Amino acid sequence: MELVLALGFGALVAAGTYMTLARHTLRMVLGLSVIAIAVNMLLFVAGGIGTTTPALIASGADVAAPDSANPLPQALVLTAIVIGFALLAFALVLAYRAHLALRTVDTDAMREAEPVEEGGR
């Protein structure tokens, strides 16, 4: 399964990179969300994929089974999912606002901060 998962991860990273390089604000933001998904996947897989048992303590037992799933990366990924969502939601609103203010979604046309006559190009 390792090889398959790694291929899936590679596809996510490639697609996310290609999308963030786009000159369209929304594509960029959605590309970031794809990369976020890829990173979450990497974190989770890095904790080991040998088991399918959740890290729960059965009633009657005092400790979780040693072969249960690795709880630490799960906790980290859980935090990452929520934070990534907050960031992307904000970025989406920002992109919409930028479109309203500048009437464009082309990032190269957004030159308020770095006007063409000062920068290179």
Next chain:
Amino acid sequence: MLTLPAIVFGALAAAVVAPWTLGRLNPRLLVLVPLAALGALIYITGEVTSADLITHQISWVGSLGVNLSFRIDAFSLLFCWLITGIGALVVFYSASYFSDNPRVKYFTFLILSFMAAMIGAVLSDDVIIFFIFWELTSVISFLLIGFDSTKPEARRAATQSLMITAGGGLALLAGLLLLAQAAGSTQFTVIVGEGARIAELPIYPFALILILAGAFTKSAQLPFQFWLANAMAAPTPASAYLHSATMVKLGIFLLIVLDPAFGSTAIWQTLLIGFGAGTMMVAAGQALRVEGFKSVLAQTTVAALGTLTLLVGLDTPVAAVATVGFFLSHALYKAALFFVAGNAMHATGISSLREMGGLYRALPLTAAAAVVASLSMAGLPPFIGFIAKELLFEAKLAGGLTALVAIALIVNSVLVALAAVVSLRPFYKGPQKPAQLRHRERISLVTPPLILAGMGALLGIIPGLASSVILVDAASAVAGQPVDTKFKLWHGLTPMLGLSVVAVASGALLAWKWRPSHAALSRVETPLLFQTERLSDGLGSLTLALARWVTGMLQHGSLRRYTLVPVAVMLAVLCFAIARNGIAVPELTFNRPYIIGLTIIIILGSGLAALTKSFLAVLIGVGLVGYALGVFFLKNGAPDLAFTQFAVETVFVVIASAIILRLPLTVGDARTKSEKVIDGTLSIAVGGAATVMMLAVLASPLDERVSDYYRLVSLAEAYGRNVVNVIIVDFRALDTLGEIGVVALAALGAFGLMRGLKIRSRKTMS
């Protein structure tokens, strides 16, 4: 002696405070600041001259061996007298010179801070403290040269002087640190004491060249001499102070301080004599070519600095006496002549010597001061300049090099000629009816040059006055051994007198023929070898062009190219790691076939998101990927993750659809085809590297100690059976609080952005 730090820091404090308090009442009152410093310096004279050297140390950064240590000997005392005395005259003069300029307080602030920095540099015994004050003089000099900041040439001259002197300052710092390391102490007194040992070390030539680079840039020696001529863009009182009497002498002062340590080494003598003589010749040639009143004076200053450098290089007692004598006489007559030039330019509004004439009727006292100071500059008796020049000839004769005597003779003839030109031409020759004058003579503007010129005459007529008070002691301090006085007007019929007569005669001839010779010389191109200014300008504009190019490359304003840089760097790092460690392959298993299905969905979703034109398809692709990952979480022992992922993915798709529907759906990717090819190639490479990375992660052994700890104590310590939840809300509760904060902030931010919209749309509707 506690007086030394008191003078330095008192002057610094007064410079910062006084212009805005005392100066508000009357700018002329500020003259009290330099006068107070001068008074304190005169008060300690007896103590200084009776001892060879006085030091005082206050511990400061003891762990670095840097202390506030101060030193004073008779020569530095003499220099401080000049700094404070001429400083007082400059403050007095500028109060009147800038009487109609509201920035006079700022100007005086600069002059006073400059004075304090000069005193600090001259009195400090620690090389680090010395360097700080040295650089302070460079910075303040930059501000003074650029005082008329609306004039492009003033800005250019200011930048140039800062580049040259601060650049030299860096070399100086390196050299001083090398010396300090070799001596094992940052104190000048220790370094000089260890001089003989340091001069044997292999590091010595490097340290010396670095230090000379600092001293030569400051004192405008070849090949850096051009900045001083351009520095004449400064207001005249500043020129009188900085670029004749004080700042440029600081480099000479450093040479004099180090002379007892290294003066007897061959490399020291060769470099100082060579560069000094070269500077003298070049400056004398330039002085005959320029026509601005101040430019002529500036070039003669460069010649005088060359002379002083050469004198320090000569290792004889008479050279020490000559150094001190010339140091003093030059400061007196050059400051006076600058004041005179300032008066003539202030009154007429013209600066070219060729256009001035007949000013003696309107400015009789200025003319008198000009003549007296010029006679001292020409080295005629009975002025101090005569004594200094006789000593100079004697030192060069004693040096045994005929070439030096010849150079001295030529340069002195030029000085005689220019002394005549600057004193006679604007005042007594030319049109008898001068051009429209802006004002008549002002007593406050003629007092300073008259005092200085009078001092030159007084010390010439009664040379014993100066020598008994300080000159002999100062010369002994310079020579590093007691010297007997030779400071008197009449030496008898000596070879020096003969040389003087020749110099005066040829100088008079040159002055008589100034107009044609000047016209002829100014037509001659400067030899390419001496066009170091063009080299410096070229380097400067090259640096600027490079900076512009780099900035253009880095800050091009294209988000895509900004993103490309980290992506490329990440790819490079991954490739480097792969190249170093090879491709690690984990133990491959094949126990969960559904993962193949999920991966196919992920790959298809990614492709859909990346490649389709329609935004709805992109959104569907992203959603597919998210849900597929959720299913993967669910099936692999992470139900909490799965539920969160489903919830978040759903909300995200809803929000994204809401926004996408408000944006133009048809606008595709604006990238050109070739850009897409580049990005595609790069993305596939990054994806491939990421695949290899994940395989490497899976191949490396897993350390579960922390996870096992949570598995064991989750119920016992936190009373929770869901280990993941316990970690989030208990063991790492603070983390989770921060996370909630981030979400809340994002929500607030989004709310703010949207709220603004509503208000605006309502306004536009009504």
